[in-house]
Amino acid sequence: MSLNGTGAGDGFLAVDSGGSGLRVVIGVPGRGTTAPRTSRVPVRTGPRGIDPGHLMEQLVPLVRALEPEAGVSRLGTAVVGAAGMATLGDALRAELPTALEREFGVRTVALVADAVTAYTGALGPRPGAVVAAGTGLVAIGTDLTSWRRADGWGHLLGDCGGGAWIGRAGLEAALRAHDGRPGGSAALLARAEESFGPVRELPGRLYPRADRPAVLASFAPRVADCAESDPVARGILREAARHMADSAAAVCPAEGQAHVSLTGGLFRMGAALLVPLEEELERRLPHARRVPAAGGPLDGSVQIATELAHNALDLPHDEAMLYVVTPKRG
Amino acid sequence: MSLNGTGAGDGFLAVDSGGSGLRVVIGVPGRGTTAPRTSRVPVRTGPRGIDPGHLMEQLVPLVRALEPEAGVSRLGTAVVGAAGMATLGDALRAELPTALEREFGVRTVALVADAVTAYTGALGPRPGAVVAAGTGLVAIGTDLTSWRRADGWGHLLGDCGGGAWIGRAGLEAALRAHDGRPGGSAALLARAEESFGPVRELPGRLYPRADRPAVLASFAPRVADCAESDPVARGILREAARHMADSAAAVCPAEGQAHVSLTGGLFRMGAALLVPLEEELERRLPHARRVPAAGGPLDGSVQIATELAHNALDLPHDEAMLYVVTPKRG
Known part of the structure; x- marks a missing residue:
């Protein structure tokens, strides 16, 4: 007790x-x-x-x-x-x-x-914006008068920059390399085959499952693993960071004191995501003070x-x- | 008989x-x-x-x-x-x-x-490439020695430029406008609410269904409807055309005589899609002769x-x- x-x-x-x-x-x-x-x-x-x-x-x-x-x-x-x-x-x-x-x-x-x-756990009763990201992604903000919410529409309609979004983009790049289409990444193709077996079998493994977003999100850390050496993987994480900053900016009070915080399991991916994200937040929300999530x-x-x-x-x-x-x- | x-x-x-x-x-x-x-x-x-x-x-x-x-x-x-x-x-x-x-x-x-x-119905035993597009999208080509295939990975892994892809991109743009994120389209938001009711209820209507790709694809013609007046919708169809040309180029014989044909219900969308697609095919496959699908x-x-x-x-x-x-x- x-x-x-x-x-x-x-x-x-x-x-x-x-x-x-x-x-x-x-x-x-x-x-x-x-x-x-x-x-x-x-x-x-x-x-x-x-x-x-x-x-x-x-x-x-x-x-x-x-x-x-x-x-x-x-x-x-x-x-x-x-x-x-x-x-x-x-x-x-x-x-x-x-x-x-x-x-x-x-x-x-x-x-x-x-x-x-998530907002209250991260920032408490202070004005600002919180990006909550795991498999999905939602941004929520308040000026303490009303709530604003951006994205959080799920893996088919948005959740742009979240775990399923990053994993899906990584797998698409793998399959582009397999097909010989532009925008492909041989490094991500190799990671995809390590994670899921031969890519020809990937549709048969993914589509029948009920937890498709989680399966896609399980590939997000592999995208981060490749980011240092692979420009396609790096580009995916940069775009994810841009989407997150777009969502944060859509909900953050434009004036007065504002705090910005990140919460959720996706941010355990570390520097490959956090470095571009800090840059994009600085660019989009220069007035907001970045604080670590309290809980x-x-x-x-x-x-x-x-x-x-x-x-x-x-x-x-x-x-x-x-x-x-x-x-x-x- | x-x-x-x-x-x-x-x-x-x-x-x-x-x-x-x-x-x-x-x-x-x-x-x-x-x-x-x-x-x-x-x-x-x-x-x-x-x-x-x-x-x-x-x-x-x-x-x-x-x-x-x-x-x-x-x-x-x-x-x-x-x-x-x-x-x-x-x-x-x-x-x-x-x-x-x-x-x-x-x-x-x-x-x-x-x-x-689809290839055989469109071109018969001639070398070239066929883009087959409906809800999904696949490109297939042959030099009459072997087959090459690009995309056709389904709505979560690819099918880039197909009906579900276009509809999904249109709905994402609608929700961006709803949230006040960049890249939004008020015109597509209005069409989305006409088609599906209040967008707050869209996730609850879409995700429980088994035919999600078809639901997404049902919105593709609305994107085409907006293309003349709305730059976001026009941009989505231009990107779809680019993806289609990428897939066609990945499978078309690079040398010798080659024919390119389009087949499938998506091309009933008309000029909003076909005009940018002809431009992208001309750019990517200048040597290939465009022929209408025979069947x-x-x-x-x-x-x-x-x-x-x-x-x-x-x-x-x-x-x-x-x-x-x-x-x-x-």
């Missing part, structure tokens, strides 16, 4: 629901949180969008397991950050507050786009829960991005 | 199997063919590639229905052109010749990549069947592209 002290405080529940499953903590404002409990099953998306029943199915046992170690008497506040909340969150907004009240007695609920929890999306959920428990949420409310349901005064 | 005359000639079976189903004719060399019979069910692709059992299931009733009107006593030759033959045709090559012999008494079988039937892939299957029946196939054999099984002498 990682909460300071014991006793019957009023706790909160903070959740991060993403492509690799759920992460949940219980905390008490000012006294920290438990260690996270995780479920590796991603919440299903059905015809009605993100499935609130499936989320609750996974959440209940995690919370029941956390309650004894948290030692709180009740959970007054719950913050659920979820991938797809903005576009696929209608059923969650309609049903989750009631379900959380019934199951845990929760009274104040915030349903938050994962981009907003991840679960930290963002915890921070929003803490502020809500104190009735002091400084971040803008927005039905799609940060939807807060408070108890009816009666 | 469209065969000239009647009687007990030695007939052939010609098949085109693609994304929209099967098309089948029976013919007699020198006497034409029946009208095509079609099945609207595309042949399944499973873990073993294209499923020979599913193809036969659909083929048998079509052939049984054609036989009376064709009035042939036996089917000596069968040519099956199929999408995916080169990469997903192992089970077909292993099982289809035996199945066709057992069911119809066929002795000579050719299993042909759809790119080769489609089913015509290519018929032509290969006719030549095989005459023991006079002038096109190069190739296990992946044009695989001919003839009766064992013994």
Whole structure:
């Protein structure tokens, strides 16, 4: 148990629901949180969008397991950050507050786009822009009056510069080399055959899979590996950096103090991506101050829960991005 | 019945199997063919590639229905052109010749990549290059000694310049305009909302579908509609034309007489695509003579069947592209 002290405080529940499953903590404002409990099953998306029943199915046992170690008497506040909340969150907004009240007695609920929890985890309640990149890519910014969002449209419509985008571009360059078309890279062709076997078989291996974006993104680190010696790979990462800076610039407040931060697993690719990205951000957003991300999306959920428990949420409310349901005064 | 005359000639079976189903004719060399019979069910692709059992299931009733009107006593030759033959045709090559012999008494079988039937239908046994474009895109060329193929890798790995590629690029430009990122087009955004409703809902409409490439390709004509007045749309079609010319140049014989032809539904988009494409082909392949496609892939299957029946196939054999099984002498 990682909460300071014991006793019957009023706790909160903070959740991060993403492509690799759920992460949940219980905390008490000012006294920290438990260690996270995780479920590796991603919440299903059905015809009605993100499935609130499936989320609750996974959440209940995690919370029941956390309650004894948290030692709180009740959970007054719950913050659920979820991938797809903005576009696929209608059923969650309609049903989750009631379900959380019934199951845990929760009274104040915030349903938050994962981009907003990523922002809050990285920068907290400061104006600026955050680029969150893993398999996909989204930029989110705020002047503390409203949220702006750029990209995050998924691997077929955008996510320009994200892991699937970089991996896809790398594989396209490999196949150009195979075919003798311009823009090919023999180095990337060799890496592609190391990773996936003969390229003639690649379509048969990729298309039947349900996790195509993740398969594409798995090739992104190979593009970075080639960047030092291969101009095509270097060009792909430069273009990815340009797309990221375009998205950051589209959401960053143009005036006043602004902070820019990067968060998400893609940035573990290191200098091959970060060096061109710093250059492109400097060019596009010279007024913004670059700061390292303070934490991840679960930290963002915890921070929003803490502020809500104190009735002091400084971040803008927005039905799609940060939807807060408070108890009816009666 | 469209065969000239009647009687007990030695007939052939010609098949085109693609994304929209099967098309089948029976013919007699020198006497034409029946009208095509079609099945609207595309042949399944499973873990073993294209499923020979599913193809036969659909083929048998079509052939049984054609036989009376064709009035042939036996089917000596069968040519099956199929999408995916080169990469997903192992089970077909292993099982289809035996199945066709057992069911119809066929002795000579050719299993042909759809790119080769498209080539043959367009140019016949002449050296050159054919760009075949619909939802996808492949270029195929021959010097009559061997086949060369470029692109045709599907919507995530290539098919650069094809229908899904153009539609995807158009939707990306629409979403750039929505987000305020560079490279956006307000005209394409308006068309996207006309076609698909509010763009916030587009990911939820597109990603759950099994026919995502076709959905993307359905937007390609809207890009063409905007090209006259919108520079972003015009730029997308210019880049598509450049990709097509790159693929054509990668497969066209560099020396000697060469013909270049375009085939497939994408070219119905008209001048918005064809004008830049003619310019790019002229630039990349000045030595090649542009000729209109004589026919489609089913015509290519018929032509290969006719030549095989005459023991006079002038096109190069190739296990992946044009695989001919003839009766064992013994």
